[in-house]
Amino acid sequence: MADVRQMYRQILIAPNHRDYQRIFWRASPHEPLKEYRLNTVTYGVASSPFLACRSLQRLAEDEGESYPIAKRILLSDVYVDDVVTGCASLEDAQQAKSQIIALFNRGCFQLRKWVSNKSELLSDLPAEVCLTGTVSLDESDSKTLKVLGLKWDPTSDSFLFEIKAIDRICTKRSILSELARIFDPLGFLSPVTIHAKSLIQKLWILGIGWDQTPPDEVIRAWNTYQTQLLQLSQLRIPRKITCENVRSYELHGFADSSETAYGAVIFLRVTDAKGQVRVFLVCSKARVVPLKRISLPRLELCAAVLLSDLYLFVRDSYLSRISFDATYFWSDSTVVLSWLRSPATRWATFVANRVSHIQSITTIECWHHILSGDNPADICSRGQFPNEILHNSLWWTGPQWLSQDRDSWPSSLGTTSPDEGVIVNMEARKLVALVTELHNSERIDEPTVFDDLISRHSTLPKLINVLSYINRFINNSHSPLHANRNKFLNNVERHTALMQIVKYVQNHEFKTEILNIKSNKPLLKPFRKLNPFLDEQGVLRVGGRISRSGLEYEKKHPAFLPTNHQLTFLIIEFIHRNYCHPGINTTHFLLLQQFWIISAKRAIRNCLSKCVHCYRTNPKPVQPPMSDLPSFRVNQVKAFSIVGVDFGGPFRIKLGPHRGAKIDKAYLCLFICLATKAVHLEVVSTLSTNGFIATLRRFVARRGRCNVIHADCGTNFIGARNQLSSLMEQASNAEKIEFKFNPPSAPHFGGVWEIQIKAAKSHLYRVIGDQVLTFEELTTLFTQIEAVLNSRPLCSISSDPNDLSALTPGHFLTLEPLTAVPDQDLTNVNINRLNRWQLLQSFHQNFWSRWKHEYLNSLTQRAKWTKDSKPLNIGSMVIIKDENRSPLHWPLGRVTNLISGADGVARIAILKTATSQQIQRPLVKLCPLPIEQ
Template sequence: MTEVCGRKLGLARQKCNLVVRGMSDVQVASIKSHVNLNLRPLRSSTPEININAYVVPRITGLLPSRRVWKAEWQHLKGLELADPRYDEPMPVDILLGADVVPYVTRSGRREGTGTEPVGLETVFGWTLMGNTGATTMETANTFVTALEEIDSTLRRFWDLEELPKIQHQTPENIKCEELYTATTTRKPDGRYVVHLPFIQNPPHLGESRAMATQRLYKLEIRLEKSEELRQQYNVAMRDYLDAGHMKPVDSTETMTSHSYYTPHHVVLKPESLTTKVRVVYDASAVTSNGKSLNDCLFPGPKLQQDLSGILVRFRLHSIVFTADIRQMFRQIAITGEHHAYQRLLYRFQPTDPVQVFEMTTVTFGQRSSPFLAIRTLHQLAADEAANHPEVQKVIHTDLYVDDVATGTKCEESALQLQQDLINVFKRGGFDLRKWSSNSISLLESVPPEHRQTEAVTFDEPTSDYTKVLGLKWEPKNDTIAYQYQPNPVRYSKRAILSEIARIYDPIGLLTPVITNLKRLMKYLWALRIGWDDDLPVVAKDAWTRYHDELPFIASVCVARRITVEDANYELHGFCDSSESAYAAAAYLLARTSNGQIQVHLLMGKSKVSPEKKLSIPRLELCGALLLARTIDYLRSNLKSLPINQYYAWTDSMVTLAWINTPSANLKTFVGNRVAKIQELTSQKIWRYVPSAQNPVDCASRGLTPSEIVDHPLWWNGPTFLRQPLDTWPQQANMSDTDRVENHSEEKLITLLATATPTQLDENCVILYASSELSKVLRLAAYWLRLRQRLGRPPRVQYQTNRPSAQETRDALQALIRWVQHIHFAEDWNCLRQNRPCTPKLRMLGAYLDLDNDLIHVGGRLKNSDLPYEAKHPILLPKQSQLTIFLIDYVHSLHCHPGPQTTQNILHQDYWILSARSVIRKRLHQCIPCFQAKPKPMNPMMGALPRARVASIKAFAQVGVDFADPFWVKAALLRRIQATKGYLCIFVCMATRAVHLELVSDLTTCLFLSALNRFISRRGRCEAIYRDCGTNFVGAKNYLEVIQKLIKSDEVERGLATHQIRWHLNPPAAPHMGGLWEAAVKSAKTLLHRTIKEQILTYEELNTIFHRIEAILNSRPIGSMSSDPNDLQPLTAGHFLTLEPIVTMPTPDTIKTLPKLGLHQRWKLVQQLQQHFWERWQQEYLHTIQTKSKWNKIETNLALGDLVIIKEPTPPLTWKTARVVEVFPGEDKIVRVANVRTAEGKIVKRPAVKLCRLPLTFEGN
């Protein structure tokens, strides 16, 4: 029996101790009590059965696990069932054992077919067992971790402090808009009918009824706990039925496969004045295939207006009013073909059968509902725009979901706008309710039941208020106030952050208070404590002070209206920064025709400074950027207000200098922000304000709630704004040094002083204060000197000079002592108490020197002639910053010796555990050693380009290169002067065939002539590849000429004429053009061996070129066979002339061959070519498959890496550069990068010519 059943029956429990085991002898329950009861049927006179039942929390899950579909089983007709609602999943309260079953069963039995259940007669009635014939489906419960309410509140808090970002259209949003436009219709009564914007129509959804049934039963369990809650939930559901927004579904229509059953649950809103119980629909509940309805819907673009912008515009009007669209979502109909996707299950009483209903309107909980609702309002505005343009403007700018907050200049126009809004919305089937206004006439023009529930009265002294988009508005006084009631103080991070997040300030009027609270939030996060852990005393005291001040927030009250009649307006923005925060605020200045000036705070924003320490000038610049964004945001939201002039004020001369400097001349951090400021604002509007007159100083430093209530500078701005322009602060002249960003910036220095004995934390700070041992020792010496001073009596002369040698030695010993206490704490205590230490130290014979409190190595060298420090060196751990410092110091002091020598020198004073590996690892990171012997990167060899492995026409893709000049003369005459001739070589990327051309000079015209000769003989090529780097310093001038040649405009135009693509390899990357480099080498070798020192004529040299071309094209391109019966080796000539070009003449066999027609001979030639390409794939491609080198995976080059550029000069002359851009290949491996040298020059180099410095690679 279940505990719930036992309580309902009022049975007395008796204690027991019993363990229940199930399958595989697994313990499933532990029983602590049992009850005794008599059981008898309700509808028969069968004697009672006395049973002893054990009490458990739950017997099993709901049975059946899912809804069973009732069928017309003929063999069961007329039977009185023990459970008439057997088809509904219900809990099991009592489980009868085998000892009771014989006394409750009877002999009756009804059997149907094999797929139908069997009826068994019992004393309780007929029960059903067996197969129902319906397809069953398992129900899976997924347990997830949900975000707690405090997290969502915190996100809301932070989001309100951010200026809205620009929304960009996405393809999904464009598709959703197209669907809406194409499918939306309008009924004769004016109401709109929309379609659900399915991503795929029809959507691919699984079975959802079982899931919805389970959720319904859970809802009923909750409703059973409160009859009042059930009645209110029933009222809400009946309201849907009565309004026609929900309809029952006939049982014959529920079998469709294209449907979705939406679970629903209750949400209580006690603070709501109209709807305290709300029905919430969960369209994110997944079906049997893992998809939910929301997964199948487009969310649509965000159409609702920004909340802050509506509130700012709400303060501009003289007469204002607010209203709410009654049940906005439910006034928009869903097309009938989509009703099946909005089904739900419900019954008004637990004894009723579960009914199926369909929602016929836009439903809460669907991800597309906000878009459909707001888009329909926009459509209504567009349809009625011709007659009511003002209404269209209000809907687009002053409507936040279903809340209207707008106004006009006078009461007459406000009344007209009110009536227009009512009429337009009524034409679309919408009804405006909850009217509130600062005008009695507007309120009296609507029925009392349509006004705000807490009706505002103008004839009573009480302060009546209403809510405007979350803010407290008192229409009678026309003021905006803040409503805040603090909870009892609690000391945990969760409680504090939850309390802070309750402060609702979307337009930033409480920015000084928010800044202080943000500082507290940042401090709490920095503590790294748990959400519910107890806070330190300092944090408790700070929160107590803040909490006591928070009630003053309710005393803040400002005028709603910030405009006056017949005035010129100016917008003044101020920014400021402190070490912990930066802020901005905007003020609206109204200058009337009679000379009166009014200034009102319009908006405030603040941000806590980042965790990474920034200098004050940079924080001031961040504040200026925040102000620029605020001004730009207000400019776009105040288009209806004629603002004549904008001003931006800052008290930082450095910031003003940066803003008036071209951003390209500044460092990256400053330049990026200055560029954004110059984009958003004009440089002319920026002015200087003294710090004492800067109101945003209150926001950057913070105010308490009691201070902000009547703070004149924050609420009214500086006094000079109300004075003539010539009395405003004048900007001082800026020197040239103020205009550059690389001036010495302020550094934050923290001084720690203590009179207590040596503390580990303070030594830790000193040890990591610098990367040089000498500076660390100097700081430690100063610290020891300060500690000694604090313990001396007054009038003692103190040292003021640099630390002495003895003080430096004492500082080193203090640091070693601290390191040993940290890394050898257990051994130090053991040695202190004369107990055995760990085996590692026992091997060294370690002992504690009581004179200096340091651990030394005892060893076996006591009787040697070595100094005491060498016989008993000080023990150091292998993982310590101090150990690294000592290795670096010794290595640098002794001119960077190798690991063994460095270890020998260190052993004179120190014994480092695992010294060899530690020293070798550290020396690998030594920059001077690496610079003397740099190691270039070797990224893994990539795949060959398609031009090398594709079966395409010979010379379709070629590489081109020039060889060294040769001397040539025009004729064989004595006094003819020899001139230079150049070899231009074209190499086929696929077949390695070569084409040689003699060029008399490196001019554009002659190169194009050689290219034309090549194209005329070999056909047009598709692409030309070429190196783009200087390979040898001695050939620099020659190669510079070639570079100018191949990059000239004439060559570009010539290539474009032939529709040829031009590919340039990165500079200094000859390995990327190895194909033509090898061809040049082979051609030059044959040329030099043939002509030696002779000077040939142009015709002779050209003849030699052509002969060498034939020889190179007759080389086998694949492996050769030693079998004489094999085919002739494949050469490049086979792809040009169908045979090797230098082959021996063959006998005349024309007479012996059969005569073929032209068509048959053409097909024979094509077959030969195809045969050669097949052999090329089989015999050649596999020879270039392997990676002979560069076959190991290395870490990619990354942005910011420091590298050394390899040059054909001694390594110590190579330049250092920083990677500024990388070019990963298709395999994501970086083989080319752009680097910036110390001179600021950006060059492109292959990775094999870059040596990455070890500090970047190790992440130090």
């Protein structure tokens, strides 16, 4: 055993990742803080254990060809930074040690804390890198947590337990704490620890609090248990479980259960060349019974499951070291053995699941019966105090006959008593026989058994299987001597059932055509081209022109199917699902191998449109028609009295004009008048609620108070609901402003400001390119962009020079576009003040008159969303569109309520998700599943 010296500090981090490991440090509180960058793998980082272990694996892959023994040890016998391995001889150990040191040196790793049960193996190593005394196998770094820990004594090459007395008041907390201190990974002390686990469960059932005083009987049992724990310090368990010149290895597993716990224990039986037998305890595991009451036979079965899993762990652990010649499993429950000897499908769900699990790991030939007195697992299921287990040979070496020849082993497989037979049969699966009479009905219009079968089954295989078993039952009833007792259906039975139900559907749907064929009367034109005929079973098939080809019979003469029938739908759906959801043409080609469907593509298209799997790859959202414009968009109001607000960015800015200034982020806050489309741009340093409120105050100070603000559901507006309720309401109450929020994930509700954000960004990027501006420069540039946006025409521009100039948002702010050429200086001209004021009023009224006649008329037509899709209903299942994930991962939801607009058209839905969360989404983000009939 050895330890890698400072393993983390020997592994360098990629240079481009080292900036993520910057820390502040100072040796004392009086020194200034210094910033350090850690270049190696660092303790406390989540990725560090993986990086360390992966580095050792890479070392073995790159350099292991020269050191094959060390490579195997490095890949299988290293736990984090500890190398724990062994060899059969001292010579092999010397070679392994040399290769290990050389291989680790190739990776610049140094090994220390060497310890071995053979002192001569470490004689050539310096004393400072070797350890003396016992070695703790508990990986905990805290000495206070090593009160009870598994240790290894290299001198005697045995495991021991270090026990220290701790005087604590008996509570549920202290019992659980003491139990957690016992480091027993192999289960040597399972009979002892199960006592404490049973006490914990008892306190849990009684409802005792963590620090409440338990009942007296629990205190007495715990005091006895805690006192005797000190005796475990005398325990010495040999580490080595093999011997020289081994002839055979055998694994023997035992399982048992009591009313309080169940457990499993595994022994290794080793036979040497002289025929001497030695038995070693390998490991064990014990669990308390569930709180829910379970019968004792079921608990015995749970113990058998635990034994199977424990065997799987042992087998995989020794796979590269020991080859087991035989494996035996022992149980004293004849009920469990009876369950295991039968197929899992025979039993009820609880027993069937566990029997199936056991049978998937073990074989029934390995299971044997044992008397309860010889079962070591009985000890770990009932528990023992420390003084009882110290010298219990049944626990440490198994039953006496296990060390003897096989002639002395129990030979009986166990006989089931009448009472136990009743218990066995109580877990049998209940079978319900369905007796159905098949007959030819002259009255085809009446529902028959075939109609009932087709309507009750949603998949073709299930329909065919049910009908096949009905046919088998009828045939077996008619010919008991030649009854078919096979467990599974064969292809002939399935094909017969399929043709039987196809024939019934044809007789129902193609009654006229079949009668015409039988009476040699002319057929209708669609059938006449196909030259149909009735085969020997009476199935209507296509005659066609390729009867002389080498194709199979059903490919040359496919059976007819109607267009609109449930059986046709089931067959199309089966082909579509079975061949990985192909398209219409491929599905049609596959169907032609056996069936000819009238108007096939129409039937296939109808079926595929209802395939949920295909729909989820390309879902189509609901698209309600575009609503009328709200009143504040089409009525004369003061500029910026009703506004919309949105954020854009981020944009990179410098925190100063000097070279080397730090780079930070800034954002654009856009206010737009919803009547005149005038915009107001502000530069904001943060997206927080406080940052928005400060921006709002600047806007109100420069443009005047607004009455209503429309915004989306950004986190700075409505994400932190409590903060908005306190800060925003204070701000709105002070300014008498009303906030109205659009539904979540509905940017098209705010298209009027989204397009302006896009325009502002477009102007900005064309001007600055890759330049990084200061905050003042960015503010100036956005102010200029604001002037440009407020000078854009609201209507189309006329090319006639006699027409008036185009109406812009700037006319409603300054009576002219904000980018207009300066007028002539008329300050020295004497104009009557009243006439001047009336002139300005005339200008203003003229602008609003043009706004009504020119601009409003341009808003009459709907550019898109003119058609109404199928409306959603309350209770509909929908796919919720999420642009951040692929369509197959979009979540499902159920519509619980619909919110309609003033025109009565619903455009918002309240949904309930799979996590029972109530969310609000626009209908354009919802794709209804094609499951409603």
